[in-house]
Amino acid sequence: MSKLSIDEQLEIIQSGTEQIVPLDDLRRKLERAERAGQPLRVKLGVDPTAPDLHLGHAVTLRKLRQFQDCGHLVVLIIGDFTARIGDPSGRNSTRPPLSEADIEANAQTYIDQAFKILDPDKCELRRNSEWLASLNFADILSVTSKFTVAQIIERDDFDKRLKEQKPISLHELLYPVAQAYDSVAIKSDVEIGGTDQLFNLLAGRKLMEKSDIEPQVCLTLPLLVGTDGVQKMSKSYGNYVGLTDEPNDMFGKLMSVPDDLMLSYFRLATAATLAEIASIEDGLNDGSAHPGQMKRKLARDITALYYGQAAAKDAEAAFDRVFKERAMPVDIPEEAIDWQSASNDEGKIYLPALMAKLKLANSAGEARRLVDGGGVKLDGVPLAARVYELEPEALQDVVLQVGKRKFVRLV
Amino acid sequence: MSKLSIDEQLEIIQSGTEQIVPLDDLRRKLERAERAGQPLRVKLGVDPTAPDLHLGHAVTLRKLRQFQDCGHLVVLIIGDFTARIGDPSGRNSTRPPLSEADIEANAQTYIDQAFKILDPDKCELRRNSEWLASLNFADILSVTSKFTVAQIIERDDFDKRLKEQKPISLHELLYPVAQAYDSVAIKSDVEIGGTDQLFNLLAGRKLMEKSDIEPQVCLTLPLLVGTDGVQKMSKSYGNYVGLTDEPNDMFGKLMSVPDDLMLSYFRLATAATLAEIASIEDGLNDGSAHPGQMKRKLARDITALYYGQAAAKDAEAAFDRVFKERAMPVDIPEEAIDWQSASNDEGKIYLPALMAKLKLANSAGEARRLVDGGGVKLDGVPLAARVYELEPEALQDVVLQVGKRKFVRLV
Numbered sequence: 106m107s108k109l110s111i112d113e114q115l116e117i118i119q120s121g122t123e124q125i126v127p128l129d130d131l132r133r134k135l136e137r138a139e140r141a142g143q144p145l146r147v148k149l150g151v152d153p154t155a156p157d158l159h160l161g162h163a164v165t166l167r168k169l170r171q172f173q174d175c176g177h178l179v180v181l182i183i184g185d186f187t188a189r190i191g192d193p194s195g196r197n198s199t200r201p202p203l204s205e206a207d208i209e210a211n212a213q214t215y216i217d218q219a220f221k222i223l224d225p226d227k228c229e230l231r232r233n234s235e236w237l238a239s240l241n242f243a244d245i246l247s248v249t250s251k252f253t254v255a256q257i258i259e260r261d262d263f264d265k266r267l268k269e270q271k272p273i274s275l276h277e278l279l280y281p282v283a284q285a286y287d288s289v290a291i292k293s294d295v296e297i298g299g300t301d302q303l304f305n306l307l308a309g310r311k312l313m314e315k316s317d318i319e320p321q322v323c324l325t326l327p328l329l330v331g332t333d334g335v336q337k338m339s340k341s342y343g344n345y346v347g348l349t350d351e352p353n354d355m356f357g358k359l360m361s362v363p364d365d366l367m368l369s370y371f372r373l374a375t376a377a378t379l380a381e382i383a384s385i386e387d388g389l390n391d392g393s394a395h396p397g398q399m400k401r402k403l404a405r406d407i408t409a410l411y412y413g414q415a416a417a418k419d420a421e422a423a424f425d426r427v428f429k430e431r432a433m434p435v436d437i438p439e440e441a442i443d444w445q446s447a448s449n450d451e452g453k454i455y456l457p458a459l460m461a462k463l464k465l466a467n468s469a470g471e472a473r474r475l476v477d478g479g480g481v482k483l484d485g486v487p488l489a490a491r492v493y494e495l496e497p498e499a500l501q502d503v504v505l506q507v508g509k510r511k512f513v514r515l516v
Numbered sequence: 517m518s519k520l521s522i523d524e525q526l527e528i529i530q531s532g533t534e535q536i537v538p539l540d541d542l543r544r545k546l547e548r549a550e551r552a553g554q555p556l557r558v559k560l561g562v563d564p565t566a567p568d569l570h571l572g573h574a575v576t577l578r579k580l581r582q583f584q585d586c587g588h589l590v591v592l593i594i595g596d597f598t599a600r601i602g603d604p605s606g607r608n609s610t611r612p613p614l615s616e617a618d619i620e621a622n623a624q625t626y627i628d629q630a631f632k633i634l635d636p637d638k639c640e641l642r643r644n645s646e647w648l649a650s651l652n653f654a655d656i657l658s659v660t661s662k663f664t665v666a667q668i669i670e671r672d673d674f675d676k677r678l679k680e681q682k683p684i685s686l687h688e689l690l691y692p693v694a695q696a697y698d699s700v701a702i703k704s705d706v707e708i709g710g711t712d713q714l715f716n717l718l719a720g721r722k723l724m725e726k727s728d729i730e731p732q733v734c735l736t737l738p739l740l741v742g743t744d745g746v747q748k749m750s751k752s753y754g755n756y757v758g759l760t761d762e763p764n765d766m767f768g769k770l771m772s773v774p775d776d777l778m779l780s781y782f783r784l785a786t787a788a789t790l791a792e793i794a795s796i797e798d799g800l801n802d803g804s805a806h807p808g809q810m811k812r813k814l815a816r817d818i819t820a821l822y823y824g825q826a827a828a829k830d831a832e833a834a835f836d837r838v839f840k841e842r843a844m845p846v847d848i849p850e851e852a853i854d855w856q857s858a859s860n861d862e863g864k865i866y867l868p869a870l871m872a873k874l875k876l877a878n879s880a881g882e883a884r885r886l887v888d889g890g891g892v893k894l895d896g897v898p899l900a901a902r903v904y905e906l907e908p909e910a911l912q913d914v915v916l917q918v919g920k921r922k923f924v925r926l927v
Contacts, residue, residue, distance in 0.1 A: 193661035249687035250604035
């Protein structure tokens, strides 16, 4: 078991959490684990979709890693059962049933990324079809009898839909119950999730209590705000730092995090101890630490977590070349252009189409907007708005820069 | 198939019903049955408790018998599945799980009484565990996805409890779904029940539609008011006429039905045709029929339904002796009393205890109340209130009468 004392473990586990319900139970469980030499079972349930994991997911995964570092076992549950069924009402066409092969592939994608953070040797991987698929009607009556209708529909989204008189399919009420049953099946000591998961985690605790199983402790983590400083980090908001982003991209994106979120990122996304974070906070407050230097440390620390110190140092150097010194990076890729065929009838180059072709923009339309916004430079000089057609000579052997970080030498 | 025309069948089936939803479907089904030479499947679901069936149950059973007489098949479903489970919440101690043997015995008790009315040769007997026990979680998600939460909780009793903030266990929402699934499983053409069952019958219809099965017609029957003229007939209100009541009891209880319920009883509890009932109604309205004579006919007709004309005639004669002529019946049973041991220290008989022992009252307390109310007579003379202790000589070879119909000669 852990070489850390109970107090040391508690300090690590508590750091950066939103709620631990109830904290006393966690201490008792840690003490018992220590006495019995039996690690705690720490549950995380994940949907078997194929996500690009980002720093938002990492908040949870890093907390799990801390449990592992304290000697405990992570039980990662792939929610394959409901994914295999899809939405039986057929209403939600965006949620078709997934095949077993899809689910396995998605699970593997998740695991590959998660194991950048988790220790595979202290991880038990389960699929909830193992126990949910074989439940029969009598079992389900027994499990559902342990909840009242009011308890389930008080969940935020149900409550909202009922008040708006939007239909809720009866089977939807069974999903939180199924998730709670997962905790009964694997006898979790702790379940962790985002603050928006507290209802579901507590349902698991409640069902365990009613099933005469030692109930799990529910641990929630704050939702990480995205690099835009507004929304929670999410792929769909485009405000995320992916765990598989290249080091230079990761470093660059982190340098764009608003100053007032820096401490939150230190708390949730780095390995900094509570003492280190307190010292950074003090420094920022009394002016002894420079915000720019601190953000640089943040970007370096997080990049180093995923790629090591050397890569983080290189990324910082690359960033400095591009952003700090306003010079261009040393290793700009070259693109050989067939100038003849790229020209129009008048012998001119339509730049937006070329940018789209070179994947410097998603479409010619986006490329035009980038030009109009001053985001396109030729050898460091921004193009004026609505300048789309250029002589080939104006482009040949020129560095085309799009946004802050995309560079191509046209040859 | 039936020798009756569709219109004749419809007239019989419609008589005395509360609602047929939808009537057009019933006609279409009857026509198809006729064409295909295939009887309709008419469902009744019953709880496997051990009931004393009474005229209230008979309203439904007689309607089923009419379907049989039109050539159709009754599918009687014993709800053994939920009975085997009991109330899994454990809240309802009055509903413990029943053993298979209990359920079979109860089912047999029900069937024995029901077959006083139903034709066993046109009855398919099923148990809903046949299909419900083997449903798995995926099946249940599929079935429940066909209902919205709002549809289920609009049921009267759920709605009421929600408004009163009384807890509803989540599993209770699954029972109407299970009952609806019974219709899918046996592919019923018609389901019948009391007016209070309309919600459940319609749920069956809806689930069949959503399962691409020809939906059942829902037929409801009015609830028979008990002999007290106030509550619906029920064993727990003590206002019932049991199907196994002795002919004299049956006749006597029916003579106590309030005048204004007579037509309802003719409609729901006798074999009288619509024309006969119309004629009785006219007679009562224009004064050409005497209410007392009509009630006598009602009592005779119903008693004859269960025991034949001869027994009904005897019961009427017995009634006349007791009630009309105010004389005592001819065949009073004798009870041999051990006067010595029945006496107390003072050599007196404590009558309430004796009455309880002879089952003339449920308890000595009830016996005292009967005495106080003037309901206990010795040789036709009512005892005064609070006269409980009597000399043995005052009781020996005396007719002890309790209420209107209980007589014992003490010897």
